[in-house]
Each structure stands twice: as structure tokens, then as C-alpha cells.
Amino acid sequence: MLKFSLFSFNQLDNHILYRLLQMRAEVFVVEQTCPYLDLDDKDTHPEVVHLLGYQDEHCVAYARCLPPGLSYASPSIGRVLVTELARGKGYAYTLMQEAIAQCQQQWPGQGITIGAQVYLQDFYQKLNFLPISDVYLEDDIEHIDMVLPGE
Numbered sequence: 001m002l003k004f005s006l007f008s009f010n011q012l013d014n015h016i017l018y019r020l021l022q023m024r025a026e027v028f029v030v031e032q033t034c035p036y037l038d039l040d041d042k043d044t045h046p047e048v049v050h051l052l053g054y055q056d057e058h059c060v061a062y063a064r065c066l067p068p069g070l071s072y073a074s075p076s077i078g079r080v081l082v083t084e085l086a087r088g089k090g091y092a093y094t095l096m097q098e099a100i101a102q103c104q105q106q107w108p109g110q111g112i113t114i115g116a117q118v119y120l121q122d123f124y125q126k127l128n129f130l131p132i133s134d135v136y137l138e139d140d141i142e143h144i145d146m147v148l149p150g151e
Contacts, residue, residue, distance in 0.1 A: 002053040002061060002091055004098050009044045019059050020052060027081040036139040038079075042070055049102055053082075053095050060086035063099040065106065072113035074147070075103045080114075096127050100148065111150040118142040 007016065024038050042048060045067070053061030064079040071078065077099045082091045103112045116124050118135055124146050125131075133145035 002055060002094050002098075005052050005054065006102065007050045007052070008046065009048060009050070010046075012050060016052065016059075020050065020062050023059070023062055023081055023083055024079055026083065028079070031084065032141065034139050034141060042066060045070055047106070049106060051095070051099055051102060053091060053098070055086055055091075061091050061095045063095055065099055065103050068107060068110060071115075072145075074111045074113045074150070075107040076113045076115075077103060078115065092123070093127070096124075100127065109151045112148040114146050114148075115143050116146050118144050121146070 012020070021038070028038060029035060043050070043064070047067035048070070049065040051063045051065060052059050060083045062079060062081050063077055066076045066078060068075050070076070077096070080092070080096065080099070082095065100112060103110075113132075114124065114129060115138065116129070119142075121131065121144060127148070129146035129148045131144050132147050135142050135144050137143070
């Protein structure tokens, strides 16, 4: 079972920041063999919520909740990951449910947009996200924009 902690950028201490950046590099750069600039200046925005999931004392999951207008017109969720050793336990679904709840609490009544990797489209559809774009390449990986409609 995951336990969640929420942080603004200013609340992240050096150890937590190091761990979340380490996890993002492990998954998005090393595992996916995709050299890209992960640090995009969005992490420091005062309304961004960093959601970390802990199994026991170990941080094994992460998602970033962004306010409207930063990545998309609506609130959005990005940098969603579960570390390799923690996969296969349903943590990704639990993480996304928590990220959705945080977005709905922070920005009530609005839809939530994601830029999903195409191979995860079915996963996101199980969370009620709907495709809203054609497939496009981002960092040589096929993506599709999806939205969870607002109230």
C-alpha cells in the first residue's frame, strides 16, 4: 500500500528533491533510453504539486500536478512513474487516482489533461481519460493527449 506526501517546490528538502530527480532520470532517461531535458522550469512554479508515493520508508512513485495554463489550458498531470522494483502491485493506478484527487481539490470543476505515451492509452482510459488528439512524437516516443472531463 502506498502512502502519499505532497510538496510544493519550496517544501522539498534536498534529499526528497534528489530522490524524485533520481527516479525521473532512471525511468524517463535510462529505462526509456530517451535523452531529454527533464528539468523544464515547471517544477518550481508555486502552484505545482509534487506527489510522492512511499512503500514503507522508500519513495517508489511520483507524479507532478500542474495548474491550468502551465502545460495545457486545464490542470494536468505529468512525469508519472513507479520505480521498476515496485511495479506490478497496482501502484500506478493508485498513484493516478491520488493525482486526480489532488488536481480536483486544487482546481475544482476543471478537466485534467495528460500527454500519455500511446502504449499506456488503455491504462488511462480505465481512469476515464478520453483521447483528444492524434498520435504525435515527443522525444521520439509516441504520445496522445487525453482529458478527464471536468464536472
